[in-house]
Amino acid sequence: MIISPQFKKNILKAVLKYGTPSYIYSKDILEDNIYKYKKSFRDVNVLFCYALKANSNRVLLKIISKNGFGADVVSIGEMLSALSSGFDKKKIIFSGVGKTYEELSVAADKEILFINVESFEELKVLSKISVLKNKNIGFSIRINPNVDPHTHKYISTGKYGSKFGVSAKEAFEMYKWAKKNKFLVPIAVHFHLGSQIFKYEAYLQAFLKVEQLIKKLKCLGINIRIIDLGGGWGVKEGEVMTPPDKLAAFLSTKKENYSFIMEPGRSIVSSCGFFVVKTLYRKKSGVRQIVITDGGMNDFVRPSLYGARHPVINLNGSNSIVNNFIDIYGPVCESGDFLAKNVNMKVPDRGNLLCFLSAGAYGYSMSSNYNLRRKPAEILVSGKDIKLIRKRQNYEDFLEN
Numbered sequence: 001m002i003i004s005p006q007f008k009k010n011i012l013k014a015v016l017k018y019g020t021p022s023y024i025y026s027k028d029i030l031e032d033n034i035y036k037y038k039k040s041f042r043d044v045n046v047l048f049c050y051a052l053k054a055n056s057n058r059v060l061l062k063i064i065s066k067n068g069f070g071a072d073v074v075s076i077g078e079m080l081s082a083l084s085s086g087f088d089k090k091k092i093i094f095s096g097v098g099k100t101y102e103e104l105s106v107a108a109d110k111e112i113l114f115i116n117v118e119s120f121e122e123l124k125v126l127s128k129i130s131v132l133k134n135k136n137i138g139f140s141i142r143i144n145p146n147v148d149p150h151t152h153k154y155i156s157t158g159k160y161g162s163k164f165g166v167s168a169k170e171a172f173e174m175y176k177w178a179k180k181n182k183f184l185v186p187i188a189v190h191f192h193l194g195s196q197i198f199k200y201e202a203y204l205q206a207f208l209k210v211e212q213l214i215k216k217l218k219c220l221g222i223n224i225r226i227i228d229l230g231g232g233w234g235v236k237e238g239e240v241m242t243p244p245d246k247l248a249a250f251l252s253t254k255k256e257n258y259s260f261i262m263e264p265g266r267s268i269v270s271s272c273g274f275f276v277v278k279t280l281y282r283k284k285s286g287v288r289q290i291v292i293t294d295g296g297m298n299d300f301v302r303p304s305l306y307g308a309r310h311p312v313i314n315l316n317g318s319n320s321i322v323n324n325f326i327d328i329y330g331p332v333c334e335s336g337d338f339l340a341k342n343v344n345m346k347v348p349d350r351g352n353l354l355c356f357l358s359a360g361a362y363g364y365s366m367s368s369n370y371n372l373r374r375k376p377a378e379i380l381v382s383g384k385d386i387k388l389i390r391k392r393q394n395y396e397d398f399l400e401n
């Protein structure tokens with residue numbers, strides 16, 4: 001991924017004005033990712049429901065909703081945020097393995113497109129709500145297709161043993177049971193295999209299992225024409241996003257029979273985000289060269305949690321490649337608080353600004369106040385325009401409530 005000198009200048013300007021640690025987003029890259037998805041799937045009837053969990057900054061959400069996307073939400077917080085960021089309620093779906101009675105009830109009141117049900121017990125709760133409210137509720141059932149997406153174990157969700165979804169056999173019984181309640185409206189069948197998936201074949205295997213289920217349901221008079229393939233398409237850190245073209249081509253062979261939903265999160269926002277920290281101190285620990293910065297795992301947890309390796313560039317210092325492997329840490333009181341290890345770069349000077357690429361997904365949205373540290377600022381760069389789109393938290397926030 002090449003960063004233009006102009007964009008680099010703008011990142012620098014942004015952090016000089018708003019400080020570090022900060023997330024900077026490029027509107028151009030975000031819109032380009034959206035466009036690539038639309039282009040890739042232009043031959044099929046597909047609704048893209050952006051997975052808010054990847055990044056729920058409301059300014060970014062408005063850009064995504066304006067482009068016609070729907071939303072995949074996993075909490076009432078995300079649902080309310082989507083509704084107030086311009087997403088059409090009939091393009092919102094509600095996923096998640098542990099929705100409370102209250103959450104299901106609010107979803108019913110908001111009349112969203114459908115709720116992705118993940119267990120028989122959840123379906124029974126939803127049924128009760130629909131009867132009490134005397135209201136139709138659209139639903140789909142999340143299938144666990146027992147397919148290995150070959151990704152990190154923390155983000156693999158479609159194999160037996162995982163907490164997500166139910167087997168196709170159980171889903172069949174659930175659709176059959178739901179038929180007794182006229183308020184429960186079956187809209188789709190859903191699966192989501194995990195995240196950082198690079199092989200379209202995993203989707204294909206799951207698709208074929210879902211198709212078998214749909215055929216069996218037809219014999220019961222339950223006609224489902226929408227298949228929700230979830231999200232999970234991968235994008236390598238430091239690279240531009242390439243959409244799942246082969247998957248799109250496969251779906252176009254099925255377009256006479258079905259419409260589709262896709263729930264991309266990471267692949268829409270990852271490459272548009274940059275996480276910038278300031279070098280505070282350098283020291284040696286045995287043979288290791290340690291660099292301590294002002295941004296840590298509470299701001300950007302992906303390296304610590306998933307072992308993700310995000311390329312890093314020095315914005316105002318040397319980027320010459322030397323045979324010098326350094327470890328970049330944050331200020332948090334944990335040995336696991338690192339941003340990158342074994343980075344082949346010259347030791348940055350104190351004050352140098354280090355920029356981690358592909359930080360737009362699961363960056364800010366997974367940040368926390370661990371060590372009572374403030375959450376970082378978020379800034380949008382659009383052409384020459386630099387706009388603060390979320391203020392750094394105040395210390396006062398910690399003293400309230």
Ligand SMILES: Cc1ncc(COP(=O)(O)O)c(C=O)c1O
Binds near residue numbers: 231263
């Ligand atoms: C149900 C569901 N849909 C979509 C996504 C988005 O996945 P990704 O960001 O990898 O595209 C997730 C991520 O966990 C998910 O759980």
